[in-house]
Amino acid sequence: MKPLLLGIDWATLQAAGDTLILDIARDEVELDEDWDDGSGWLAALAPFRADLLAGDLRLFYLLWLGAVESDGLGDDEIEPMGGFGPLTGALGTFAEFFGIDPDLVEAAADHHEAAPATSPDAARAVIAAMTDREKTDLLTRLFDGEPHISAELRALVRTRLGVHYAGLSSGTRTAGELRSRARAIRLARDRVKAEKAAADRRRQAEDTEKARIAWIEAVARRGEGAWQEVEAEIERRNAAGYDKAASLLFDLRTTAEIRGTLAEFGQRLHGIRERHARKERFIERLTTMGESRQSL
Incomplete structure (x- = not known):
């Protein structure tokens, strides 16, 4: 060894x-x-x-x-x-x-x-051929509780059978x-790990895009109600309202881009900017969001 x-x-x-x-x-x-x-x-x-x-x-x-x-x-x-x-x-x-x-x-x-497998018949033949002294020694050690006597017996049988x-x-x-x-x-x-990670990223991106499209379609279905919500959020005159109004305007712009109505969207956005020009915090948020996403 x-x-x-x-x-x-x-x-x-x-x-x-x-x-x-x-x-x-x-x-x-x-x-x-x-x-x-x-x-x-x-x-x-x-x-x-x-x-x-x-x-x-x-x-x-x-x-x-x-x-x-x-x-x-x-x-x-x-x-x-x-x-x-x-x-x-x-x-x-x-x-x-x-x-x-x-x-x-x-x-x-x-x-x-x-x-090589050791058949029960072959093992029995080897054990039967052992001398009485060998059998007595093994049984005595088994009686004394030696924990590995069975492993030793299997090794002995394999050795005598020529099995290594x-x-x-x-x-x-x-x-x-x-x-x-x-x-x-x-x-x-x-x-495999890299391919799985790439697949997970693609799946996550697809799920995100599906959710975005579903939201945009929901905004489009609301029609004039979405524009009314923009005005309502602006009139709240707080940061949360301004942020929600700007985000909703971005979604309306995306909807207009998909539908090919960007010119109409631009006119309505221009009107909102003019009506609320004195709300500097809202205009600032509108500009910031437009720069981080797309022009508003």
């Missing part, structure tokens, strides 16, 4: 008697605002020990991907396993916890070799190919 740790300075594997100790500490991972004290991750990461005992070494593939991401390995380095996916919940959580590039993980999971589950079979892709695939995944996602 040590070849899987080449180029990785944040994971070490050492022996302590019959036990292998894997120490993983990636101090450079940046914490975000949603970071917790780690208690929320423990349950999701717990299956790793059982998976390792059962012969699933894909955890080491993720560590290798970490070295690929940090440029600890050259582009010509061959992936250590012939297959990686499909991604399990525990593997996904590990990658997220240690900040491994999700696009690189997806690139690695794109291709995998299916693990996510083990060190030779891979075919290089680190450079995985980096390229990760970039392609990232670009594709960004393109």
